[in-house]
Amino acid sequence: xxxxxxxxxxxxxxxxxxxxxxxxxxxxxxxxxxxxxxxxxxxxxxxxxxxxxxxxxxxxxxxxxxxxxxxxxxxxxxxxxxxxxxxxxxxxxxxxxxxxxxxxxxxxxxxxxxxxxxxxxxxxxxxxxxxxxxxxxxxxxxxxxxxxxxxxxx
Amino acid sequence: xxxxxxxxxxxxxxxxxxxxxxxxxxxxxxxxxxxxxxxxxxxxxxxxxxxxxxxxxxxxxxxxxxxxxxxxxxxxxxxxxxxxxxxxxxxxxxxxxxxxxxxxxxxxxxxxxxxxxxxxxxxxxxxxxxxxxxxxxxxxxxxxxxxxxxxxxxxxxxxxxxxxxxxxxxxxxxxxxxxxxxxxxxxxxxxxxxx
Numbered sequence: 502x503x504x505x506x507x508x509x510x511x512x513x514x515x516x517x518x519x520x521x522x523x524x525x526x527x528x529x530x531x532x533x534x535x536x537x538x539x540x541x542x543x544x545x546x547x548x549x550x551x552x553x554x555x556x557x558x559x560x561x562x563x564x565x566x567x568x569x570x571x572x573x574x575x576x577x578x579x580x581x582x583x584x585x586x587x588x589x590x591x592x593x594x595x596x597x598x599x600x601x602x603x604x605x606x607x608x609x610x611x612x613x614x615x616x617x618x619x620x621x622x623x624x625x626x627x628x629x630x631x632x633x634x635x636x637x638x639x640x641x642x643x644x645x646x647x648x649x650x651x652x653x654x655x
Numbered sequence: 656x657x658x659x660x661x662x663x664x665x666x667x668x669x670x671x672x673x674x675x676x677x678x679x680x681x682x683x684x685x686x687x688x689x690x691x692x693x694x695x696x697x698x699x700x701x702x703x704x705x706x707x708x709x710x711x712x713x714x715x716x717x718x719x720x721x722x723x724x725x726x727x728x729x730x731x732x733x734x735x736x737x738x739x740x741x742x743x744x745x746x747x748x749x750x751x752x753x754x755x756x757x758x759x760x761x762x763x764x765x766x767x768x769x770x771x772x773x774x775x776x777x778x779x780x781x782x783x784x785x786x787x788x789x790x791x792x793x794x795x796x797x798x799x800x801x802x803x804x805x806x807x808x809x810x811x812x813x814x815x816x817x818x819x820x821x822x823x824x825x826x827x828x829x830x831x832x833x834x835x836x837x838x839x840x841x842x843x844x845x846x847x848x849x850x
Contacts, residue, residue, distance in 0.1 A: 594695050598795070598805065602690045603709045605736060609681050609702040 508542075513549045527558075529565075540574065540619065547583050557618055561591070563600075572618040590614045663801050668845040670800040670834055672744055672777050674821040676701060682743040685766070687750055691805065693795035694746070704740065708733050711791050714753055727761050734765045747778040748802075749791040752815055756825055763826040767848075776829060776846040780817065783840030787814035821842075 508526030515531035523652055524581065526543045529550040537544055538554050543560040546552050550565035561573040563583040571577060572589035581599030590607045592615070676682050678701055685706045686694055698705055713733050720726045745766065751759055766776075779794065779802075781787040788808035795803045817825070819834055822844070828847035836844055 594699060596690060596692050596695045598692045600690070600713070601709070602707050603712070604689075604707060605738075606695070606705040606707065607703075608699050609682065609704060611702060612704070 536590075545584075564574075572614065574619045581603070590618065657691075663797075663803060664794075664837065664839060664841075666779070666800070666802050666835075666837065666843050668835055668843045669777050669796070669802065671833075672775050672845060673697070673800045675775070676743060678702075683740045685739075685742050685745045685769070687747045689747065689793060691793055691795045692804070693797055697796050697798065697800070706736055710750055711809070714791070715730045717754070717758060723757055723761075726758055727756075730758065730761055731766060739769050739805075740794040742766070742769045742774045745774065745776040747776055748794045749779055749781075750779050751778060751817065751822070752787055753791050759822075759825045763828050767828045770828065770848040772848065774848055775832070776844075778846065779837075780844070781814040781840065782842035784834065785814055785816065786811040788812075790811060 504612070508528055509523065511527070511529045511533065513529045516533075517531070518534045520538065521527070521533065522538045524539070524541060526545075527537070527539055528545045528547055529537075529552060530547040531549075532551045534553045537552070537557065539558045541559055543562065543573045544556055544558040546565045546567055547564040548564045550567075552567045553566070553569055554567075555570040555572070556567070557572045559573065560575045561571055561577045562580065563578065563585060564580040565582070566584045568586045569590045570587055571591075573589075575591070576593035576595065577583060577589055577591040579594075579596045579600040579602060581597040583597075583600040585600070585602045585649075586604055588607070590612065591600075592608060592610045594606055594608055596602070597611045605615045609615070609620070625653075681704065681706045682698075683706070684698055685708065687708045687710050689709050689711050690705075690707045695705070710733060713729055717726050717729055720729065754762065754843045789810040789812045792807040793805040794848045795805050797803060819831055819842075823829075823831065826846070828848060830849045832845045832847045834845075835843045
């Protein structure tokens with residue numbers, strides 16, 4: 502994705518029920534129920550975001566409330582304001598202390614959940630294709646503190 | 656008024672439990688407490704499934720309910736996973752002291768279906784001191800499996816100081832493999848399933 506492209510934004514007053522698909526990064530500050538599929542892009546659930554949906558994306562950054570299945574082919578970052586309930590699948594997971602999580606985190610690249618969601622894409626060793634808020638890819642890294650810069654946004 | 660615990664606690668049984676995990680095999684870990692950054696970082700090096708119960712969030716609710724059956728339902732909801740794989744390691748840090756005796760029985764009863772012969776339950780409990788923080792603090796492991804205290808409540812309450820024999824009675828499904836009294840007065844346990 503070109504750095505000049507801007508990601509899409511679902512604003513705080515927007516509520517969406519259904520399936521979201523696309524080829525650009527997405528920031529959710531509103532409410533979404535259903536399924537979000539942006540397998541080559543990043544999805545950020547902002548602090549005011551409320552998502553009851555399954556999310557499939559390259560990189561997922563969580564700052565708001567999410568209930569559902571969260572599958573990131575590259576990584577998932579839970580910021581300190583995040584409140585998550587559900588199943589999270591990603592080869593790399595980072596969590597800021599303060600984030601609330603209840604459920605299952607599967608970090609096994611050989612897991613059925615990972616294989617079925619991304620059909621054969623295992624643990625990636627490449628750098629993420631889009632910039633993210635943590636700016637780090639090390640497997641033992643702690644997520645950075647501070648506010649997020651939005652993926653794909655200048 | 657309590658002093659903050661020293662950081663970087665060496666917990667030899669936890670270190671042993673981590674050493675015993677096979678980095679090439681899928682492992683399943685159950686964190687009964689709240690998820691912390693260090694726990695995620697430690698297990699991300701493994702092919703790990705990490706189940707997080709976050710019991711501390713439900714402790715106020717559990718403590719307020721008088722009826723055992725109501726508390727059982729809360730525990731059931733907390734410990735319910737749709738796809739419950741056998742466990743390699745259960746982390747139970749600073750939690751048993753905050754549960755009533757019958758809730759400890761219920762908790763282990765609910766975990767038992769996920770026990771395998773190789774399952775280990777690692778527990779940390781207040782033991783030496785008659786007082787303990789009013790709410791459970793958190794332990795954050797580092798890459799060397801040393802534990803760092805976080806959010807230690809300065810308000811204190813009486814500690815139940817369960818003795819090893821009493822814990823065995825409350826958790827008949829488990830046998831203590833090793834116990835160590837740590838320098839800061841905490842008792843460290845490594846339990847394995849009986850039989």
